[in-house]
Amino acid sequence: MINSAILSGVDLRKSYGSLEVLKGVSFAVDKGEFACLVGKSGCGKTTLLSLLSGLEKPTEGKVSLDGKEITDSSEDELALYRRENVGFIFQSFNLIPTLSAWENVALPLFPMKISQEQQRQRAMEMLGKMELDHRTEHLPSALSGGEKQRVAIARALVNRPKIIFADEPTGNLDSTTGEAIMSILHRLNDEDGVAILMVTHEAELAKTADRLIRMKDGEIVA
Amino acid sequence: MNLRYMVKELYYQRRRAMIAAFGLSIGIALLIILNALSIAYRQAAQIPLKEIGANITVQRAGDVPQELSGAVFPCSAVTLRNDELEKIGSLPGIKGMGKGLLLWVFDPDRAWIVLGIESENTIGPAVLKYSVTEGRFLEDGKTEALVEVAYARQFGIKVGDTIPISGRGFPVVGLVDASRATKIAVANVYLPLKEAGALAVASKQLQSVSPYAAGDVNLLFIKADQDQIGSLSSAMKKILGEKAAVATPDSFLKLLGSLFALSDKFTLAASFIAIIVAILIAFKTMAGNIAERAKEIGILKAVGWTNRNVVFQLIGESVVQCFLAGILGLLIAIIVSYGLSFMNVSIPIPWEMSPTPHFLPGGGDQIFKTLQLPVTVPWSLAVFAVLLSVIIGGVTGGLLGRHIARIKPSEVLRHD
Numbered sequence: 326m327i328n329s330a331i332l333s334g335v336d337l338r339k340s341y342g343s344l345e346v347l348k349g350v351s352f353a354v355d356k357g358e359f360a361c362l363v364g365k366s367g368c369g370k371t372t373l374l375s376l377l378s379g380l381e382k383p384t385e386g387k388v389s390l391d392g393k394e395i396t397d398s399s400e401d402e403l404a405l406y407r408r409e410n411v412g413f414i415f416q417s418f419n420l421i422p423t424l425s426a427w428e429n430v431a432l433p434l435f436p437m438k439i440s441q442e443q444q445r446q447r448a449m450e451m452l453g454k455m456e457l458d459h460r461t462e463h464l465p466s467a468l469s470g471g472e473k474q475r476v477a478i479a480r481a482l483v484n485r486p487k488i489i490f491a492d493e494p495t496g497n498l499d500s501t502t503g504e505a506i507m508s509i510l511h512r513l514n515d516e517d518g519v520a521i522l523m524v525t526h527e528a529e530l531a532k533t534a535d536r537l538i539r540m541k542d543g544e545i546v547a
Numbered sequence: 548m549n550l551r552y553m554v555k556e557l558y559y560q561r562r563r564a565m566i567a568a569f570g571l572s573i574g575i576a577l578l579i580i581l582n583a584l585s586i587a588y589r590q591a592a593q594i595p596l597k598e599i600g601a602n603i604t605v606q607r608a609g610d611v612p613q614e615l616s617g618a619v620f621p622c623s624a625v626t627l628r629n630d631e632l633e634k635i636g637s638l639p640g641i642k643g644m645g646k647g648l649l650l651w652v653f654d655p656d657r658a659w660i661v662l663g664i665e666s667e668n669t670i671g672p673a674v675l676k677y678s679v680t681e682g683r684f685l686e687d688g689k690t691e692a693l694v695e696v697a698y699a700r701q702f703g704i705k706v707g708d709t710i711p712i713s714g715r716g717f718p719v720v721g722l723v724d725a726s727r728a729t730k731i732a733v734a735n736v737y738l739p740l741k742e743a744g745a746l747a748v749a750s751k752q753l754q755s756v757s758p759y760a761a762g763d764v765n766l767l768f769i770k771a772d773q774d775q776i777g778s779l780s781s782a783m784k785k786i787l788g789e790k791a792a793v794a795t796p797d798s799f800l801k802l803l804g805s806l807f808a809l810s811d812k813f814t815l816a817a818s819f820i821a822i823i824v825a826i827l828i829a830f831k832t833m834a835g836n837i838a839e840r841a842k843e844i845g846i847l848k849a850v851g852w853t854n855r856n857v858v859f860q861l862i863g864e865s866v867v868q869c870f871l872a873g874i875l876g877l878l879i880a881i882i883v884s885y886g887l888s889f890m891n892v893s894i895p896i897p898w899e900m901s902p903t904p905h906f907l908p909g910g911g912d913q914i915f916k917t918l919q920l921p922v923t924v925p926w927s928l929a930v931f932a933v934l935l936s937v938i939i940g941g942v943t944g945g946l947l948g949r950h951i952a953r954i955k956p957s958e959v960l961r962h963d
Binding site for chain 2: 375380381400401404405407408409411413415419421422423424428432433436441464480484
């Protein structure tokens with residue numbers, strides 16, 4: 326299992342002052358795996374996600390992506406690591422309000438040395454996959470919650486990531502829309518082989534994952 | 548830097564951008580207006596001397612004549628000897644000189660203010676040739692006179708008459724409206740310099756107060772290099788002694804009395820304060836705007852933007868914002884300057900440059916040169932102000948960008 330891991334964290338600890346949020350967590354996600362982190366609010370799920378995605382550095386422990394350790398990387402190296410390997414989906418979509426749907430999708434490509442036409446083309450392709458061809462020029466304020474999350478998924482996919490981190494991706498959606506989003510994530514996982522690590526507190530959604538990891542008080546319990 | 552993102556951000560957040568730009572634009576407008584006013588006052592101060600083709604006038608104060616009869620020198624303008632004139636003429640920075648001889652002639656039936664002029668010299672009172680209203684201007688080598696039109700009207704003098712001055716007859720060849728031309732070196736009668744010199748040589752009264760020989764004068768009009776006026780003024784005072792009265796654009800500027808006229812340092816200090824206040828306002832507003840965008844910056848960093856990418860994006864936005872502020876400030880300044888250009892300014896002519904004896908009617912009155920303040924915004928000032936705005940934008944964007952780029956995306960995205 327370790328040999329096929331796309332992402333691994335070994336003995337990860339994270340403290341904020343005297344508060345120890347993660348207490349030596351070791352964890353791996355395999356290539357093409359759909360893993361789900363569940364646990365009560367404040368148990369350290371989001372912190373673990375932040376460490377594994379390179380948004381934060383652990384106080385102790387190591388994180389490796391595709392065999393390459395990123396723990397000691399600089400902030401800019403981590404940004405490049407995220408740009409090239411990682412996609413994010415957040416609970417509150419986190420779209421830029423002044424950019425249209427396609428521009429939000431192309432956001433990770435903006436700093437890259439590719440033409441605007443290519444950026445647009447790739448963004449359109451992703452929006453097509455999300456069945457949002459008709460909403461490409463709309464601002465986020467003109468989109469429904471489900472459409473916003475689909476735009477966010479398209480943005481997470483635009484750089485062809487090896488893994489997608491999804492933090493409560495259905496948390497702000499009604500159950501029908503939430504199910505639709507989950508079905509898209511499963512389709513991406515099945516058809517494109519993108520590994521997905523999802524954080525949720527909804528047990529029904531978690532059951533659909535390949536693997537369920539339970540966290541409690543900063544530790545993996547099952 | 549992504550141009551599309553920048554344009555959209557500024558367009559959709561235009562109210563926020565405009566508020567930040569407006570603060571700076573007021574500062575830039577103040578900077579331009581203060582400097583335009585200062586330049587305008589400087590230009591205005593040059594006008595009295597410029598009207599006679601010079602930028603320096605020189606005279607020397609002397610004693611009051613004991614008896615007011617025949618030709619005398621005003622006590623503010625006694626003999627400048629020929630050897631002194633040669634020394635002055637050889638000073639570096641002098642482009643040309645015009646000479647004049649001002650006399651008060653007290654004849655039994657009338658008093659004349661007589662000015663001897665070089666009729667062919669473009670520097671000095673010969674500029675009056677463009678203000679001849681009737682007849683013609685003086686010609687060198689001829690014994691003839693030109694009479695000021697108001698004086699001629701008062702005493703019924705016409706072209707073709709012969710006027711007796713100090714016992715000598717001078718045919719009147721023309722009338723001149725001096726009020727149209729200049730406030731300096733105004734007289735009732737204008738004679739060729741040589742003829743006025745002959746009157747001076749022959750006057751015992753004059754010789755007893757201030758010895759005069761042919762070739763001497765008592766007024767000197769000098770055109771000099773603008774940059775050397777200050778040093779020339781000192782050098783001429785050394786040659787002519789303590790009683791020398793040297794008038795320059797700077798001395799007129801001091802007479803204007805305005806804060807802008809009094810000191811370059813005031814303009815500089817006021818401009819500096821205006822721009823510092825504007826920068827602080829712009830900085831504070833932009834800092835607030837950028838702080839509001841902390842989450843957006845966090846998103847950018849989460850999706851792979853490096854600190855450098857973020858800083859350059861914010862610098863771009865700030866530069867464009869401040870460039871627009873500079874243009875707005877320039878427009879405000881142009882409109883205000885246009886309004887100010889209708890303002891009149893009265894430049895007092897120093898009493899020693901006023902030719903009328905103070906004991907004659909109107910002689911003690913202060914003479915003013917009144918003109919519209921020539922307030923304009925020079926290209927160089929406009930370009931400087933806009934460039935300054937852009938630099939302020941670059942520095943502000945850079946400092947704020949560097950600060951906000953340090954934000955950890957996990958901190959701002961965690962508490963959705």
